[in-house]
Amino acid sequence: MRWVNRQVRRSDRVLLGSLPILLLVLLYLFLAAQRHAANPADKILPLPSGMAEGISALLFQPDQLTGKLLFWADTLASLERLGLGLGIATLAALLVGLVLGVLPPVRATFGPLVTGIAVIPPIALLPILFIALGLGETAKVALIVIGIAPVMVRDIAAHVAALPREQIVKAQTLGASSWQIMIRVALPQAMPRLLHAMRLALGPAWVFLISAEAIASDVGLGYRIFLVRRYLAMDVIIPYVAWIAVLAILMDVALTYLSRRLFPWAHGASH
Amino acid sequence: MSALLSLRDVWVEYGDKIVLERVDLDVEAGSFVSVIGPSGAGKSSLLRLILGQEAPTRGTILLDGVPLAPECGPDRGVVFQRYSVFPHLSALRNTVFGLECEKAPFSARLFGAARRAATEEAVEMLRAVGLGDSLDLYPAQMSGGMQQRLAIAQALIKRPRILLLDEPFGALDPGIRADMHALITRLWRDYALTIIMVTHDIREAFGLGTRVLALDKRRHDRQAPHRFGATAVYDLPLRRDADGPPAEDVRKIEERIGHE
Numbered sequence: 469m470r471w472v473n474r475q476v477r478r479s480d481r482v483l484l485g486s487l488p489i490l491l492l493v494l495l496y497l498f499l500a501a502q503r504h505a506a507n508p509a510d511k512i513l514p515l516p517s518g519m520a521e522g523i524s525a526l527l528f529q530p531d532q533l534t535g536k537l538l539f540w541a542d543t544l545a546s547l548e549r550l551g552l553g554l555g556i557a558t559l560a561a562l563l564v565g566l567v568l569g570v571l572p573p574v575r576a577t578f579g580p581l582v583t584g585i586a587v588i589p590p591i592a593l594l595p596i597l598f599i600a601l602g603l604g605e606t607a608k609v610a611l612i613v614i615g616i617a618p619v620m621v622r623d624i625a626a627h628v629a630a631l632p633r634e635q636i637v638k639a640q641t642l643g644a645s646s647w648q649i650m651i652r653v654a655l656p657q658a659m660p661r662l663l664h665a666m667r668l669a670l671g672p673a674w675v676f677l678i679s680a681e682a683i684a685s686d687v688g689l690g691y692r693i694f695l696v697r698r699y700l701a702m703d704v705i706i707p708y709v710a711w712i713a714v715l716a717i718l719m720d721v722a723l724t725y726l727s728r729r730l731f732p733w734a735h736g737a738s739h
Numbered sequence: 740m741s742a743l744l745s746l747r748d749v750w751v752e753y754g755d756k757i758v759l760e761r762v763d764l765d766v767e768a769g770s771f772v773s774v775i776g777p778s779g780a781g782k783s784s785l786l787r788l789i790l791g792q793e794a795p796t797r798g799t800i801l802l803d804g805v806p807l808a809p810e811c812g813p814d815r816g817v818v819f820q821r822y823s824v825f826p827h828l829s830a831l832r833n834t835v836f837g838l839e840c841e842k843a844p845f846s847a848r849l850f851g852a853a854r855r856a857a858t859e860e861a862v863e864m865l866r867a868v869g870l871g872d873s874l875d876l877y878p879a880q881m882s883g884g885m886q887q888r889l890a891i892a893q894a895l896i897k898r899p900r901i902l903l904l905d906e907p908f909g910a911l912d913p914g915i916r917a918d919m920h921a922l923i924t925r926l927w928r929d930y931a932l933t934i935i936m937v938t939h940d941i942r943e944a945f946g947l948g949t950r951v952l953a954l955d956k957r958r959h960d961r962q963a964p965h966r967f968g969a970t971a972v973y974d975l976p977l978r979r980d981a982d983g984p985p986a987e988d989v990r991k992i993e994e995r996i997g998h999e
C-alpha cells in the first residue's frame with residue numbers, strides 16, 4: 469500500500485505522536501545522567517530532581533523582596549501582557565480588516581499604509597516604543613500589538629475581499645446596504661478566520677513578549693529566564709520554557725475548540 | 740402592453756474588445772426569456788448589465804421606463820450557478836435576510852412581532868420551493884439542488900420585478916435538473932414572475948422559455964475577431980401550450996451556435 473493512503477487509527481495516532489517526544493526526553497536524560505556521572509555539580513543539563521528543586525523555590529517560597537510567589541507572579545504578568553496585546557491586535561484586525569476588505573475606496577487609501585507597517589521588523593521599533601512610551605507595561609503591550617496586528621489585518625482583509633463576488637451581489641439584490649453587507653455577510657464569515665489568525669499570531673506574540681521582557685522588565689516569564697541565565701540556572705530555565713510551551717498549546721487548543729463550537733458551519737459539511 | 744425592461748442600442752466594450760453591439764431588446768412583464776449562445780457571446784455580460792453589476796459602454800437600459808442605475812437593487816433578483824446563498828446562515832435565516840435588510844437598516848435584525856411575521860413569510864416561501872423540512876440546515880449540509888431551491892426562495896421573498904437566472908441548473912444532475920425545471924415553471928406561474936435565464940442547454944432554453952434569445956456575432960473579422968461584438972441573432976417567441984418547440988427553429992439555432 470502507498471504511504472499516501474495509509475490512514476492511522478486514533479489510538480495509534482496518540483502512540484505515534486508521543487513517540488518522538490518520549491525519545492527526545494530519554495535522550496536528554498541519558499546525556500544529563502552522563503554529565504552528572506562525570507561531574508555531580510553539573511549545571512548545564514540538570515536532572516529532573518534538580519529542576520524540581522530549582523523550580524519549587526519559585527513555586528512555593530515567597531520572594532524576599534516582593535513577598536510574591538515568583539513563578540505565579542511571572543505567569544500572571546506575562547499572560548496579562550500577552551492577553552492585552554493579542555486582544556487589541558485582534559480587535560484592530562477585525563475592525564480594520566473588515567473595512568479594508570469590504571470597501572474598495574478604503575482599501576485603496578489605507579492598504580499601502582498597512583502593508584508598509586507590516587514590513588517593518590517590529591523589534592526595530594522597540595527602541596522607539598521605549599523612548600516614546602517609557603519602560604512600563606504600555607511599551608511591551610505596544611510591541612506585541614505592532615508585531616502581530618498588521619499581519620492579522622492583512623489576513624482578514626484578504627479573506628473578506630476574497631468572498632465570492634456572487635454573495636456580495638446577491639446581498640445587494642436582497643436590498644442590503646454597504647453597512648448591512650459588512651455586519652451580516654462579511655463579519656460573520658470573517659470570525660472563524662479571525663480565530664485562525666489569532667492561533668497563527670500566538671507564536672510571534674510570544675516572541676515579542678519574551679523580547680520585551682528580556683530587555684526591560686522586573687517580572688515576567690521572559691524576564692526570569694534572562695535573569696537566571698546569568699547564573700547558568702538551567703534548572704529554572706528549562707521548566708520555564710516547558711511551561712511556556714504548555715501555555716501556548718493550551719491557548720491553541722482553546723481557540724480551535726472555540727472556533728468549532730461557535731462556527732460549526734465553517735468546519736465542513738458534517739458539523 | 741409596454742415593456743417592463745428595454746435595452747436601447749446597448750454596447751459593451753472592454754478596452755478595444757467589443758462584447759455586445761447594438762443590442763435592442765424589450766422584455767414584457769410575465770415573460771420567461773431564455774438566453775443562449777456560444778461561450779464568449781456575451782450572455783453573462785448581458786445578465787450583468789440587467790443586474791446592474793456593470794454599466795453599458797453606450798446605450799440605455801430602462802426598467803419600467805426609468806433608466807437603470809449601474810448598481811444592483813432589490814427590484815432585480817438573481818440566482819447564480821454557485822455561491823448564491825450565505826454559508827454562515829441556516830436556510831431560514833438565509834431567506835429572512837432580505838426582509839431584515841429592508842426593515843432594520845441599522846441592525847439588519849428583527850425582533851418580536853416583526854421577527855415572527857418575517858419568519859412566517861420566509862417559512863411559507865421555503866415551503867413553496869420544497870424546503871419546508873430543511874429550515875435549520877446550513878448550505879454545507881444541503882445538496883446542490885437544495886441550495887439552488889434556497890437561492891430561489893431567498894430571491895423571491897423580495898418579490899423582484901425581474902428574476903435573473905445565470906445557468907442556475909448547470910451544475911445539477913439530470914434528474915434533479917428536471918425537478919428544478921418543474922419547480923421554476925410552477926413558481927413562474929404562481930407568482931407571475933418575469934424571468935431572464937442564461938443557459939448553455941438549448942433544450943432547457945426551449946423547454947422553459949416563452950421566448951428564446953440566441954446571442955452570437957453577426958459579423959466575423961478574421962484579422963481582429965474581438966472587434967465585432969455579439970447581438971441577438973435569433974429572437975423566437977414560443978407558445979407554452981404547443982407540443983414542444985418547433986423542430987425547425989431548434990435545428991437552425993443548433994446549427995448556428997452549436998452544441999456545448
